[in-house]
Amino acid sequence: MADTKKPIPTRQAALDAYITLRRAGNTIAAKLNRHITDNHLTAGQFGILEALFHLGPLSQQQLAKKILSSKGNITMIIDNLEKQAIVKRTASPHDRRTTIIQLTPQGKKMISKIVPNHLKKIVTMMSVLTVTEMMELKRLCKKVGLSINKE
Amino acid sequence: MADTKKPIPTRQAALDAYITLRRAGNTIAAKLNRHITDNHLTAGQFGILEALFHLGPLSQQQLAKKILSSKGNITMIIDNLEKQAIVKRTASPHDRRTTIIQLTPQGKKMISKIVPNHLKKIVTMMSVLTVTEMMELKRLCKKVGLSINKE
DNA sequence: CCAAATTAGTTTAATATTGTACTGTTTTAA
DNA sequence: TTAAAACAGTACAATATTAAACTAATTTGG
Numbered sequence: 001m002a003d004t005k006k007p008i009p010t011r012q013a014a015l016d017a018y019i020t021l022r023r024a025g026n027t028i029a030a031k032l033n034r035h036i037t038d039n040h041l042t043a044g045q046f047g048i049l050e051a052l053f054h055l056g057p058l059s060q061q062q063l064a065k066k067i068l069s070s071k072g073n074i075t076m077i078i079d080n081l082e083k084q085a086i087v088k089r090t091a092s093p094h095d096r097r098t099t100i101i102q103l104t105p106q107g108k109k110m111i112s113k114i115v116p117n118h119l120k121k122i123v124t125m126m127s128v129l130t131v132t133e134m135m136e137l138k139r140l141c142k143k144v145g146l147s148i149n150k151e
Numbered sequence: 152m153a154d155t156k157k158p159i160p161t162r163q164a165a166l167d168a169y170i171t172l173r174r175a176g177n178t179i180a181a182k183l184n185r186h187i188t189d190n191h192l193t194a195g196q197f198g199i200l201e202a203l204f205h206l207g208p209l210s211q212q213q214l215a216k217k218i219l220s221s222k223g224n225i226t227m228i229i230d231n232l233e234k235q236a237i238v239k240r241t242a243s244p245h246d247r248r249t250t251i252i253q254l255t256p257q258g259k260k261m262i263s264k265i266v267p268n269h270l271k272k273i274v275t276m277m278s279v280l281t282v283t284e285m286m287e288l289k290r291l292c293k294k295v296g297l298s299i300n301k302e
Numbered sequence: 303c304c305a306a307a308t309t310a311g312t313t314t315a316a317t318a319t320t321g322t323a324c325t326g327t328t329t330t331a332a
Numbered sequence: 333t334t335a336a337a338a339c340a341g342t343a344c345a346a347t348a349t350t351a352a353a354c355t356a357a358t359t360t361g362g
Contacts, residue, residue: 013285014277015270018179020289024296025176026219028169031299037350042318061340068177073319075342080317097327097340119166126165128298133291134164138171140280140288145175147279148182188320193348212310224349226312231347248310248357 021141028125035121039114044069044077049103049111050118052087057102059092086110172292179276186272190265195220195228200254200262201269203238208253210243237261 029043036046047067052058058066060074069077078101081087086107092098103111126134180194187197198218203209209217211225220228229252232238237258243249254262277285 010278010282010285011270011274013282013289014274014280017280017285017289017292018273018277020292020296021172022176022180024292024299025173027296027299029173030219044318059340068181070320071341072321072343076318092340095328095340099341119162122169123162123165125299126169126295127161128294129165129168129291131161131164133294134161134168136287137291138164138168140284140291141168141171141175143279143284144277145171145178148175148178148276195348210310221350222311223313223351227348243310246310246358250311 028122031125032118032121035118036114041114042077044073045081046114046118048074048077048081048101049086049107050115052101052103053108053111053115057090057100059098059100061098063101081107179273182276183269183272186269187265192265193228195224196232197265197269199225199228199232199252200237200258201266203252203254204259204262204266208241208251210249210251212249214252232258 033043036043039046041049044067047069048063051063051066055066060071060078063078064071064074067074078087078089082089085104087101088104089099090102092100129137184194187194190197192200195218198220199214202214202217206217211222211229214229215222215225218225229238229240233240236255238252239255240250241253243251280288
């Protein structure tokens with residue numbers, strides 16, 4: 001926070017970039033959300049299932065960080081998913097405070113039917129960009145994201 | 152949706168770009184959200200106040216589109232803001248179905264104290280990028296966003 | 303002109319989300 | 333060793349959010 005006074009063009013470019021970034025992300029997410037609710041899942045539930053699907057069993061704490069949600073909310077989402085036998089809680093062998101969340105076989109089956117379509121939708125929406133542009137977009141976003149998390 | 156089969160590199164680049172985009176946006180938004188709650192506002196409330204501040208009086212329908220929220224939610228947010236005399240409802244002279252939302256003088260005063268800090272935070276976070284990179288990021292996000300909204 | 307469809311906003315009920323306080327567990331450092 | 337701090341998860345209360353049914357006003361097409 002050393003440099004409080006940015007020249008106007010920098011300032012305007014920064015704001016424009018953020019607003020456009022945010023709007024694009026929200027627009028895509030809103031489209032995807034329709035697909036998610038069609039499958040009788042909430043965005044939070046889907047986020048957790050997707051994380052478990054791609055990364056394997058995770059603790060609730062890890063899930064909270066992944067989907068940027070409060071741990072109280074994770075407890076509730078897991079409660080609901082467990083009631084439907086989509087995931088199950090397991091005790092961690094190393095730390096009796098933590099519970100490890102796993103997909104049940106039915107859960108894995110279910111999410112593996114939804115994810116491919118979900119990804120296809122993302123690819124379709126992003127495909128207005130060339131591959132070079134996609135890579136550049138990724139680079140720029142990563143640069144921003146990393147610097148914030150370093151703070 | 153003509154081209155269902157994208158070559159793998161395109162597919163992976165598209166997914167990477169989206170995930171990184173989304174993560175960067177969410178990370179920034181989470182940081183900003185702290186600032187918002189410090190001022191005893193919710194994200195939804197702030198979104199509405201910011202829109203009114205930058206764009207002037209708007210109907211609830213317009214606000215719903217702006218902040219990508221359901222109209223029922225807009226009703227509630229406006230109810231709460233109106234109770235605190237931050238905004239007020241006015242009848243539209245042209246259409247008796249619509250209500251126009253305006254900032255009250257106190258509301259304008261309040262939001263105009265918060266917004267500059269908010270923007271400064273955005274500028275600071277985005278300033279890891281050069282101006283050229285900011286402009287490129289904007290261009291890429293706009294390209295994606297526009298094509299989706301055109302559908 | 304007027305019935306049907308559309309639109310803006312509200313209400314209600316169900317669910318999601320958060321923050322705080324709490325329990326039990328592990329880590330830490332004196 | 334052990335008291336204090338940190339951590340993982342839960343319970344609960346307060347709000348936020350959504351979807352659906354509803355009211356009232358406007359637009360459209362025959």
